[in-house]
Amino acid sequence: MAIFELLDYIVNEPPPKLPAGIFSDAFTDFVDRCLKKNPAERADLKTLMNHEWIKKAESENVDIAGWVCRTMDLQPTTPTRLANVQS
Numbered sequence: 001m002a003i004f005e006l007l008d009y010i011v012n013e014p015p016p017k018l019p020a021g022i023f024s025d026a027f028t029d030f031v032d033r034c035l036k037k038n039p040a041e042r043a044d045l046k047t048l049m050n051h052e053w054i055k056k057a058e059s060e061n062v063d064i065a066g067w068v069c070r071t072m073d074l075q076p077t078t079p080t081r082l083a084n085v086q087s
Helices: 003-012 025-034 045-049 052-059 064-071
Strands: none
Touching: 025 045, 025 052
């Protein structure tokens, strides 16, 4: 797709949706709120930061840097936090 076709598609087509049944309802709702085209309908930062998916994610002990390094078979340049994350 050429750049102008892509821009036309973004402007004139509905925003993408996550596939059903793969992600949690809370995450799907969070993404949907972020992808509203009309700024008046799109959630603001305060609303997003108080979303149930963010609140749940804040309470989880996840080492993203360590997971990325394990997934990509990389050595971290700085120590990563140990967490109960399975690859």
